[in-house]
Amino acid sequence: MSETYAAFVIDDDKEMRNSLAALLERSGWQVTRFSAAQAALDRLEIEKPDVVLSDVRMPGMSGLDLLDRLQNVDAPPLVLVSAHGDIPMAVDAIQKGAYSFLEKPFEPRRLLTIIRHAAEKHRLFISAQRMRAQLVALSGLDRVLIGGSPRVAQLKSDAVDLAMTNGPVLITGETGTGKELVARALHRLGPRSDNAFVAINCATLDPDRLEAQVFGTADGQLGAFRRADGGTLFLDEVGTAPLPVQVKLLRALETGDILPVGADDDIKTDVRIVAASNEDLDAKVADGSFRADFLFRLNAFQLHLPRLVERGDDIVMLFAHFVDLLAETYEISPPKLTADDAAALLAHDWPGNVRELRHVAERRVLAARRGDGSVAAALRNENPADDVPATLREAVARFERTLIGQAVRSHNGRMDAVAEALGIGRRTLNEKIVKLGLDKSELIQ
Incomplete structure (x- = not known):
């Protein structure tokens, strides 16, 4: 069974308006007729047609004026029809965002094809927007990027797009803007979400122990790259990494090959790199404290989180x-x-x-x-x-919140390790987290 689409038909000429509406209705469309563009614009507040079909030259608000008013992101596509149209008018209308432009007299079959394509495209866009919003909510992005400002909306959209790529992402922004939360959301939204998210703080890396910490050892110690194999490796505070550390990380980023300490052969890894910095890395490159080739490898894509x-x-x-x-x-x-x-x-x-x-x-x-x-x-x-807690019950709850929060941070969110460190079962730990209203992603921010 074919889908039923809805259209607004706007024309001050009653005969033409009824003729257009009858053509669409015979093809299965639901049609609402208007003799003035302003009336249709007012109705858009409560009805959401799949396409708007409008004459160009009308008293009051013209079709081109209506086009200027339909610039919000979820507005239905506008198809313009005119007996007085010329090429410059058509080009101008398309450049301003009209879906298509037809000059009267038009071939009915061509009109039906154009508005059907417009409606199908609009429905796909609305569906994608709805799915994008659901993904943002599920990923946790809404916890750090709450708000309706255009900048925040664009950030959410960009984050969803980048989550589906495999290239390195550099997240910049001041301390406290939520860079690690966004990094974890990128991981949860992407195709690697079933595998590990491993976070390392570059400020704490010791150049003398780097290989063991990041690449592991031949006798069985898994480094960060191998623990993140198939998943995401998050390099926090990457701007603080000493130059010797940058050199050693660069090769692994370029090839995916790592050499564990004491091993004879390289091991191939498949890791998606997400890095974060609250420093101006371009300035650090300029003063010689950050390698340009390392920065080039990190910022294939970039997200900048605004100050609050x-x-x-x-x-x-x-x-x-x-x-x-x-x-x-x-x-x-x-x-x-x-x-x-x-x-x-x-x-x-x-x-x-x-x-x-x-x-x-x-x-x-x-x-x-x-x-x-x-x-x-x-x-x-x-x-x-x-x-100061008012009751013993609250004091115990606060102590448990603090203790569990510290354990989650210490073990980078690995809940089996957290449960073992606290001496309780994983199920008990999960129940306490729910009861105490804790959010693991916020604890490890």
Whole structure:
């Protein structure tokens, strides 16, 4: 059974409007007729047709004026029809975003073919957008890239696209912007998600022990590359890697071949590299502290995470998200956000970015438990007594949250190792994580 498509038909000429509508309806279309473009534009607020078919020259709003108003990303495609059209008008309309342009008199079969292709393309686009949104939510990107600003929307879209590639990605941004969360989301969204995500901090790599830490040993110690084989290797703070470390990593990035300490032969690995830096690597190349060829290997693709202060009203939305999440964790009703609270959030510089925002949200929630507090007070870190648990039950819960969080960070999110270190079963660990409202991806940010 063929799909049923919906169309808006706009023409101030009643005879032409009815003729076009009848042609579409005989072909199985659902048609809504309009004598003026403004009326159709108003109806678009509540109805979402698959295509808009409009005359060009009409009183009031013309078809070209309507085209200018249909520039949002999910607007239906516009097919223009005119008895007065000429080549320059058609070219101008197509350049401005019209799907197609037909000059009257037109061949009915050709019109039906054009608008059907337009509708099919639009439905595919909407389906892809819906799937993209679902992927973003499932990957955890929404936890760090909450907001509706165009910049954040573009970041989410770019991240989904890059997740499907196999090339290296360099994530840049200030401390606390969520670079590791985005790296983990790239892994979860991509075809390597069933394999390991291994994170190493380049600032802690010892050049004398690099081979063992990263490439392993012949007697069985698995290095980072082999643990990440088939998956993703995340090089955090890559700008801090000493030059000798960069040289040794470069060969592995170029060929995928590693030589474990004490081994005679190379081992082939298949690793996707994602790196992160809060430093200007181009400047480091210029001053000689970072190899240009190493940077070239790392930044086949690049994502830059904006500072929190650059995200405008998203700050308030993100803060509200953290407050709701933490209020549930501490088993209280989330405090209401006042106009003064919003003003304080927007006036702050946020040097610690998203990480600092979460800490402020937690202080606000802890103060609310006592029946007082404000965002301004939380920003000043007042009322340290709020950090004292009110009950033994809460004290135990907070201790467990701290202990489990430290273990998750220490073992880079490897939950079997976390459970073993804590001396509990994996199932018990999972139950506690759910009960305590912990988020593993945020713990290892």
